[in-house]
Amino acid sequence: MQQYLLVADRRFLKHALGELADIAESARKINQRYIGASLTLVSLESEPQALLHRIRQARPTFIYGVIPVAEVFDGLGEDATVLTAHLSKLLDSSETFRIEVIKVGTTIEPNAKSIEVSIGKPLEEAGYKPDLSGPDVIVYLVLERSRAIIGLAHRADLYDSVIDHFRLENRATNRVNRAETKLKEAFDVFGLLDKQLGICLDIGAAPGGWTDFLAKRGSKVVAVDKAQLDYGKITGKKIVVEEFKRESKEAPDMTNTDVLHLKYNIRSISELPFAGPTFDLVAIDINTEPLKSAAIAVEAAALLKDGGYLIMAVKLQDARDIKIIREAEKTLSKVYSEVRANKLHHNRLEVTLFGRKAAD
Ligand SMILES: C[S@@+](CC[C@H](N)C(=O)[O-])C[C@H]1O[C@@H](n2cnc3c(N)ncnc32)[C@H](O)[C@@H]1O
Numbered sequence: 001m002q003q004y005l006l007v008a009d010r011r012f013l014k015h016a017l018g019e020l021a022d023i024a025e026s027a028r029k030i031n032q033r034y035i036g037a038s039l040t041l042v043s044l045e046s047e048p049q050a051l052l053h054r055i056r057q058a059r060p061t062f063i064y065g066v067i068p069v070a071e072v073f074d075g076l077g078e079d080a081t082v083l084t085a086h087l088s089k090l091l092d093s094s095e096t097f098r099i100e101v102i103k104v105g106t107t108i109e110p111n112a113k114s115i116e117v118s119i120g121k122p123l124e125e126a127g128y129k130p131d132l133s134g135p136d137v138i139v140y141l142v143l144e145r146s147r148a149i150i151g152l153a154h155r156a157d158l159y160d161s162v163i164d165h166f167r168l169e170n171r172a173t174n175r176v177n178r179a180e181t182k183l184k185e186a187f188d189v190f191g192l193l194d195k196q197l198g199i200c201l202d203i204g205a206a207p208g209g210w211t212d213f214l215a216k217r218g219s220k221v222v223a224v225d226k227a228q229l230d231y232g233k234i235t236g237k238k239i240v241v242e243e244f245k246r247e248s249k250e251a252p253d254m255t256n257t258d259v260l261h262l263k264y265n266i267r268s269i270s271e272l273p274f275a276g277p278t279f280d281l282v283a284i285d286i287n288t289e290p291l292k293s294a295a296i297a298v299e300a301a302a303l304l305k306d307g308g309y310l311i312m313a314v315k316l317q318d319a320r321d322i323k324i325i326r327e328a329e330k331t332l333s334k335v336y337s338e339v340r341a342n343k344l345h346h347n348r349l350e351v352t353l354f355g356r357k358a359a360d
Pocket of ligand 1: 179180203204205206207208209210211224225226227264265266267285286287288
């Protein structure tokens with residue numbers, strides 16, 4: 001049996017375990033223990049390389065990541081540096097590493113960051129090569145009361161957002177910019193970080209986190225929302241605000257505009273002053289029922305260029321109700337290809353859906 005750290009939101013743990021059982025083709029109920037901080041220790045018969053490969057292929061909705069456990073160290077006292085010797089046995093000195101510590105229910109001192117340094121420094125002195133920005137291997141140290149779970153993952157096997165997860169949980173980063181982080185995470189998980197998106201439509205744009213994110217990466221944005229956007233935040237961009245008139249059918253000229261805010265809540269995409277394929281990305285975040293959002297997304301496909309992307313966040317009433325997500329996926333599949341749903345870290349009771357407009 002191989003142990004893994006399953007990273008998944010506790011509210012959706014049942015679904016994540018179900019996905020894992022399917023992917024691992026595990027006939028038996030998975031042995032599991034929820035640790036805290038979205039981490040669950042699971043035992044599976046599958047071997048790490050094959051399992052991680054299958055997870056990436058299956059693109060599950062509720063699994064953020066799975067980290068193979070290299071060792072469970074019992075008898076951890078007040079000094080975490082005892083782990084240094086264990087890590088020197090587990091690491092390969094030809095690969096660069098980074099250590100991520102997370103403390104769960106332990107009073108061990110000092111803080112996580114200092115523990116990372118106090119373990120990493122002697123390893124560096126012993127000839128192992130740390131690399132904080134792009135390591136080959138990431139060492140996850142989950143410190144419980146008297147136990148340390150040591151997980152090892154190759155960077156290529158994890159999304160950046162799984163890597164960030166430890167930092168966010170640990171450093172209790174403030175989540176004021178949650179909306180923005182949510183879109184950034186969606187770009188990571190759905191493979192858009194390296195895409196140039198000339199012009200984007202952002203429906204349900206206020207207070208402007210997504211618009212800001214898109215504008216800062218060089219896209220022009222048509223932001224649609226009756227509510228106010230925080231224009232001060234979108235610095236250095238030319239912003240035009242228009243009280244939307246339903247009768248105005250002329251497509252706006254965006255030549256000298258970076259962000260156009262149409263102050264209006266749409267009932268239907270056909271109300272917008274764009275007739276045909278215009279956008280490289282349609283983003284929808286309108287806190288309404290998932291199937292209503294999906295209906296708008298289906299209409300919005302007409303405004304997407306061939307190969308253009310859809311990203312849509314939908315709120316769930318209840319973590320148990322994922323049928324609605326499957327239904328929304330089905331609706332989107334009528335006009336989009338590559339449809340996927342993903343419960344991102346930064347989502348609470350939300351799931352983010354992705355689709356791509358197929359060329360005719
Ligand atoms: C969760 S917020 C969006 C947050 C935004 N993505 C951000 O990054 O700041 C939802 C927004 O959707 C807007 N909204 C709801 N229904 C809408 C509709 N039919 N058309 C346009 N905007 C709508 C609301 O006014 C609200 O500002």
